Amino acid sequence: MANEARTISKRDVAGWLAALMRRAEVIAPVAAHGGDVAFAAISSPEQVVFDFQNSLHPPKQFVLPQTDPLVVIRRNGNGIELEPVRDAHPRVIFNLRSCDARSLAFLYRMHASDLPDGAYLARAENVTLVSLACTVPCELGFCTCCDAGPFLKEGTDVQLTDLGEHLLAEPGTDKGLAMLSEAGDLFRPARPDEERRRLELEEAAKRAFGAETCHFASAMRRVSTGRVPEELWGTMSDWCLECGGCNFVCPTCYCFSVKDMKQDGSWVRCRTWDSCQYQAFTLEASGHNPRERRADRIKRRFFHKVSAQYYLRDGTVGCVGCGRCVRVCLGTTDMPAVVEAIRKGAWNG
Amino acid sequence: MDSVLTTCPFCACGCSLYVQASNGRPTGVAPSENHPVSRGRLCARGWNAHEAPAWGDRLTRPLVRRGGRLEPTSWENALELARASLTTLIEAGKDVGVLGSARATNEENYLAVRLARGALRTGSVDSFLRATYQPLVDGIVAVANGRAPAGTLADVEASDFILVLEGDLANTHPQAAHAVIKAVKAGARLVTVGCARTQLARLAALHLPALPGERGFLVAGLVAAAVAEPEPAGSPERPLPGFEALRGSVAALPVSEQLRQVARWLAQATRAGILVGPDGGPPERLVREGTAIATLAAVTGHLGRPGSALLPLPARGNLRGACEMGVMPHLLPGTIPLTEATAGARLARVWGRAPASALGLTAAGMPGRVAGLVVHAEDVPAVAPTGQDVLEALGQTECLVVLDAFLTPTARAAHVVLPVASFAEGEGTITSLEGRVQRVRPAARPPGEARHGWRALSELSAALGLPFPYRSANDVLREIGEVVPAYAAVADGTRDEAWGTFTSPPSDDREPTLRPLAADRVVAALPAVLALEGVFDWGSDPLVSLSPTLCRDHVSRRKLYPQGLVQMSRRDADGLGVRHGWSVRLASAHGEVALPIVLCNELEPGVLLVPYAFRERVAGVLGGRSEVPVTAEKVQ
Numbered sequence: 001m002a003n004e005a006r007t008i009s010k011r012d013v014a015g016w017l018a019a020l021m022r023r024a025e026v027i028a029p030v031a032a033h034g035g036d037v038a039f040a041a042i043s044s045p046e047q048v049v050f051d052f053q054n055s056l057h058p059p060k061q062f063v064l065p066q067t068d069p070l071v072v073i074r075r076n077g078n079g080i081e082l083e084p085v086r087d088a089h090p091r092v093i094f095n096l097r098s099c100d101a102r103s104l105a106f107l108y109r110m111h112a113s114d115l116p117d118g119a120y121l122a123r124a125e126n127v128t129l130v131s132l133a134c135t136v137p138c139e140l141g142f143c144t145c146c147d148a149g150p151f152l153k154e155g156t157d158v159q160l161t162d163l164g165e166h167l168l169a170e171p172g173t174d175k176g177l178a179m180l181s182e183a184g185d186l187f188r189p190a191r192p193d194e195e196r197r198r199l200e201l202e203e204a205a206k207r208a209f210g211a212e213t214c215h216f217a218s219a220m221r222r223v224s225t226g227r228v229p230e231e232l233w234g235t236m237s238d239w240c241l242e243c244g245g246c247n248f249v250c251p252t253c254y255c256f257s258v259k260d261m262k263q264d265g266s267w268v269r270c271r272t273w274d275s276c277q278y279q280a281f282t283l284e285a286s287g288h289n290p291r292e293r294r295a296d297r298i299k300r301r302f303f304h305k306v307s308a309q310y311y312l313r314d315g316t317v318g319c320v321g322c323g324r325c326v327r328v329c330l331g332t333t334d335m336p337a338v339v340e341a342i343r344k345g346a347w348n349g
Numbered sequence: 350m351d352s353v354l355t356t357c358p359f360c361a362c363g364c365s366l367y368v369q370a371s372n373g374r375p376t377g378v379a380p381s382e383n384h385p386v387s388r389g390r391l392c393a394r395g396w397n398a399h400e401a402p403a404w405g406d407r408l409t410r411p412l413v414r415r416g417g418r419l420e421p422t423s424w425e426n427a428l429e430l431a432r433a434s435l436t437t438l439i440e441a442g443k444d445v446g447v448l449g450s451a452r453a454t455n456e457e458n459y460l461a462v463r464l465a466r467g468a469l470r471t472g473s474v475d476s477f478l479r480a481t482y483q484p485l486v487d488g489i490v491a492v493a494n495g496r497a498p499a500g501t502l503a504d505v506e507a508s509d510f511i512l513v514l515e516g517d518l519a520n521t522h523p524q525a526a527h528a529v530i531k532a533v534k535a536g537a538r539l540v541t542v543g544c545a546r547t548q549l550a551r552l553a554a555l556h557l558p559a560l561p562g563e564r565g566f567l568v569a570g571l572v573a574a575a576v577a578e579p580e581p582a583g584s585p586e587r588p589l590p591g592f593e594a595l596r597g598s599v600a601a602l603p604v605s606e607q608l609r610q611v612a613r614w615l616a617q618a619t620r621a622g623i624l625v626g627p628d629g630g631p632p633e634r635l636v637r638e639g640t641a642i643a644t645l646a647a648v649t650g651h652l653g654r655p656g657s658a659l660l661p662l663p664a665r666g667n668l669r670g671a672c673e674m675g676v677m678p679h680l681l682p683g684t685i686p687l688t689e690a691t692a693g694a695r696l697a698r699v700w701g702r703a704p705a706s707a708l709g710l711t712a713a714g715m716p717g718r719v720a721g722l723v724v725h726a727e728d729v730p731a732v733a734p735t736g737q738d739v740l741e742a743l744g745q746t747e748c749l750v751v752l753d754a755f756l757t758p759t760a761r762a763a764h765v766v767l768p769v770a771s772f773a774e775g776e777g778t779i780t781s782l783e784g785r786v787q788r789v790r791p792a793a794r795p796p797g798e799a800r801h802g803w804r805a806l807s808e809l810s811a812a813l814g815l816p817f818p819y820r821s822a823n824d825v826l827r828e829i830g831e832v833v834p835a836y837a838a839v840a841d842g843t844r845d846e847a848w849g850t851f852t853s854p855p856s857d858d859r860e861p862t863l864r865p866l867a868a869d870r871v872v873a874a875l876p877a878v879l880a881l882e883g884v885f886d887w888g889s890d891p892l893v894s895l896s897p898t899l900c901r902d903h904v905s906r907r908k909l910y911p912q913g914l915v916q917m918s919r920r921d922a923d924g925l926g927v928r929h930g931w932s933v934r935l936a937s938a939h940g941e942v943a944l945p946i947v948l949c950n951e952l953e954p955g956v957l958l959v960p961y962a963f964r965e966r967v968a969g970v971l972g973g974r975s976e977v978p979v980t981a982e983k984v985q
C-alpha cells in the first residue's frame with residue numbers, strides 16, 4: 001500500500017488526534033515525571049510527544065495489562081455464576097515505535113493460534129496501531145537484528161515518518177487505510193519527493209546503527225544443537241538479581257499467573273504478569289520445583305527466546321531488539337549480553 | 350488508568366516507581382527511567398508493589414472489640430473508646446507505649462512520637478527494627494563527630510573498592526546489590542564479609558568468613574592491619590586525634606595476610622564504598638561494630654571523603670526515617686539526647702506542651718509490660734525478636750489500639766482498630782538508606798472509611814488532649830523541619846518536580862575522632878554455632894505476605910517445613926551422617942530442639958543458620974541470645 005502514502009502538516013496533527021479521540025481512547029507517549037516518557041491515555045492532543053527515545057515501559061500493557069480481569073465469579077443461590085470480562089473498547093496506540101508495533105503483531109499471533117485467547121483478542125482486535133518510524137536509532141536498540149525496525153514493512157496499521165514540517169503516513173492495513181480516509185482532507189497524497197525523502201531517511205537510519213548487533217543466528221545454532229556449556233548458566237546466574245524486569249518490559253513476553261481477587265462479595269479471576277525468572281514460577285503444588293536453580297531459569301528464558309524450535313513456530317526470535325532489558329536489568333544478564341556469552345561460550349560479567 | 354510516581358515501600362534503597370490504578374484499585378507498576386537511584390531498575394518487590402494494597406485484606410471501617418469480637422463502628426466511637434481506655438490506664442498510673450514503624454512515613458512516625466511524648470506523656474516509643482540499625486549508626490556517628498552516615502548508591506557504583514558486610518544484599522537490598530554488581534563489572538575490587546558465601550560473595554575478589562556476631566571483631570582486625578602499615582597510601586596526612594590509643598587497643602589482635610591485603614586495598618582505593626548490612630545482637634556490641642567500621646574508614650582516609658560511601662543498611666523501608674523522627678526510647682526527634690534543653694524547649698514551643706523526657710521502654714520491652722499500647726503500621730509478631738510468641742504478651746494488654754491498612758494478626762488482637770491508607774493511597778515522605786527524603790503519593794483513594802495515617806494519628810492525639818494544627822501531610826513535614834535540624838531543608842525541597850532531598854550534606858570536613866576499640870570474640874566454643882539468618886523476614890511483612898506473586902516462595906517454604914529448618918554446610922552434614930531433609934538435634938546450654946536440615950553450600954562449616962522466619966523454633970536453644978554454641982547430632 002506504499003503508493004497510498006499521504007502527508008499531514010504538523011499543524012493539523014492536533015486536529016487529527018482530536019478526531020481520533022472522539023471515537024477511541026488514544027494512547028500515546030507523554031511526558032511523565034522528571035523527563036520520563038510513558039505511554040498513557042491522553043486527554044488532549046498537546047500531550048503527545050514526538051521527539052523521544054522509546055519509553056522504558058512498553059505499550060504492551062494496553063493489550064495485556066499487569067492485572068487483567070478475565071471472569072467475574074458470583075454466588076447465585078446454590079450455584080455459581082460466571083461472567084466473562086471482555087474489554088472491546090476501541091483504542092488507538094499512537095506514536096509507538098516500530099519494535100513495539102512488531103511485538104504486538106507477535107503477541108497477536110501467539111494469542112490467536114492454537115487455543116485462541118478471547119480476552120486478549122477482544123482487546124487486540126479493537127486496537128489500531130499508528131507507529132512512528134525511527135529516523136535516529138535509540139541508544140541501546142538492535143531492532144535491525146530482529147527485523148523489527150527502524151522502519152516497518154508490515155505489522156502496523158499506519159506508519160508515520162517525520163519529514164520535518166510534515167508527517168508522512170503509510171497505511172499498512174485496510175484498517176489503517178480506512179483510518180486515514182476518515183481523516184478527510186487533513187491528509188493529501190504524498191508527493192514523490194516526500195516518498196523519496198522517506199526512503200533516504202530509512203537508509204540513513206539503518207546506517208546509523210553501528211556496532212549494535214545481536215548475533216541471534218549463531219546463538220540459536222548453539223542453543224539448538226546443545227553446544228552451550230552447562231556451567232555457563234551457573235556462572236551467569238550470579239549476575240542476575242531475579243527481579244523479573246526483563247520479562248515485564250519485554251514487549252514479547254506474555255507469561256502469566258492466575259489468581260482470584262475478592263471484590264464486593266464476588267471474585268474476579270485475574271491474569272497477572274509473571275516472570276520465568278522467579279523461583280516460584282514453576283513451583284508445583286507438591287513443593288517440588290523443576291527449575292529451582294536460577295541457572296536453570298536463565299537457561300529456560302534463552303531456550304525460549306532464541307531456540308530454533310520457537311523460531312520455527314513463531315517465525316522470529318522472541319525479541320524485537322528494543323533494548324529495554326539492557327536498561328531494566330538489575331543484574332547484567334540482558335539479551336545482548338547473554339546472546340554474546342552463548343555465542344562465545346564464555347561470560348565476562 | 351492513572352499512573353502516579355511514588356517511592357517504593359519495601360526496602361530502604363529508595364527506588365521510585367509509578368503505581369498504576371484503575372477504578373480506584375492499584376493494577377500495576379511502571380519503572381521511572383530518570384530516577385537517580387533506580388534509573389528504571391526495580392527488584393521483584395518493587396515490580397509487584399501494587400499487589401498487597403489491591404489483593405490484601407484491607408481494613409475499611411474502624412473496629413472495636415465487643416464481647417471478644419471485633420465489630421465495625423464509627424470513627425467517633427472508636428476514637429472515644431481509645432481515649433477513654435488509655436486515659437483510665439494513665440490515671441491509674443499504669444504504663445502506656447507507642448510503636449512506630451519502618452512501614453510508616455516520616456510524618457506518621459513523627460506523629461507517633463508526638464502522641465507518645467506529647468499526648469500520652471511517655472518515653473516508651475520505639476520500633477522493633479531500630480535495634481538492628483540505630484546502634485550501628487550510633488557507633489559510626491561517634492567516630493564521625495556527629496556526622497550522619499553519608500554517600501549514595503551511585504558513589505558505590507563508581508567506587509574502585511567495595512567492602513560489603515553482609516546479610517544477603519541480593520535479597521535484602523537489591524538495588525544496593527545492583528550498584529555493587531555494576532562496580533565489579535567495571536573493574537572494582539569487592540570484598541565480602543559474612544558467615545555465608547552469598548551471591549555477592551561469589552563475585553568478590555576475596556570473601557572473609559566471619560562467624561555470626563563476629564563482624565565487628567573481623568573489622569577490628571582490619572583496623573589493626575591498617576594501622577600497622579607504615580604509611581598506608583590514602584591515609585590522612587597527619588595522625589588523627591586518638592590514633593595512638595587506637596593503635597594500642599588493637600595491637601594484640603591477630604592479623605592474617607588476608608586482612609593485611611584487604612586493608613591495603615582499602616587504603617589505596619580512590620573511592621571506597623562500605624555497605625553494612627543489618628545485624629542482630631546486643632546493642633552494645635552493635636555500637637562497637639559501628640565504631641570499628643567507622644574507624645576503619647577513618648584510618649584509611651575514606652570517612653567523609655567525597656565519592657566514598659559508608660552506609661549502614663536499614664533492614665526495612667523507612668527505618669532510617671523512623672529513627673530520625675525520634676521513634677526511639679532514648680532520643681528525641683533528630684536523634685537529640687533526652688536531656689538537651691534547647692531541643693526540649695523547641696518541642697515544647699511547637700507542640701504547646703513539653704515533651705516527656707523520660708527514658709522509655711524499648712519495643713521488645715513493651716509487650717506484656719505496658720497496659721496500653723498504640724501500634725502504628727507494625728505487625729508485632731512479624732518484627733518482634735520473639736516472633737509469634739509475642740502474641741501471648743500482646744494479649745495481656747488492657748488497651749491495644751492498632752492503626753493499619755491491613756487486618757494483620759496484631760490488628761486481630763486489638764481492642765480498637767483504626768483503618769488507614771496503605772502506601773498506594775498514602776501521602777507523606779520516607780527516607781532512604783542514603784538519607785534521601787522522597788514523597789509517597791496517592792495513586793488511589795483510601796478504601797471505605799480508611800483515613801490517611803497522619804490524620805488518624807492526629808485525631809487520636811487530639812482526642813487525648815493534644816490538638817493538631819495540620820491540614821495535610823505537608824503541614825506535618827513543615828513542622829518536622831522545625832524540630833529536626835537535618836530536615837529543615839527537606840520541607841521545601843521535596844517539591845513535586847524534584848527527586849527528593851538529602852537530609853544531610855553528602856560530605857563535610859569534620860575530622861573524625863578515634864577511640865580505642867574493644868573487640869571481643871563473641872563465640873568461643875566450636876565445633877558449631879547456631880544463629881538466626883538475618884534480622885528480618887520479608888515473608889511476614891504484610892506487603893509481601895498479601896501479595897500473591899511475592900508470597901509464594903515464603904508460603905511454600907512454610908508448607909514444606911512446618912516445623913522450621915536449619916541450614917548446614919555439606920561438610921557438617923557429612924560429618925553427622927545426615928542428608929538433606931533429615932533431622933538433627935541441636936543442644937545448647939539453654940535448651941534443645943530437633944529440626945530438619947537443608948543443605949546450604951554457601952555456609953561456612955561450623956555455622957548452623959535458622960531462617961529468621963523460624964526463630965520461634967529455636968528460641969529455647971538460643972536462650973535470648975543471637976548466637977550460641979551448640980552440639981548437633983543425628984536424630985535416630
Ligand code: SF4
Nearest residue numbers: 240241243244246331
Ligand atoms: S532483568 Fe536482569 S536481573 Fe532481572 S530477572 Fe531479568 S536477567 Fe535477572
Ligand code: SF4
Nearest residue numbers: 357360364392395524
Ligand atoms: S531494591 Fe528496594 S526500593 Fe528498590 S524496588 Fe526493590 S524493594 Fe523497592
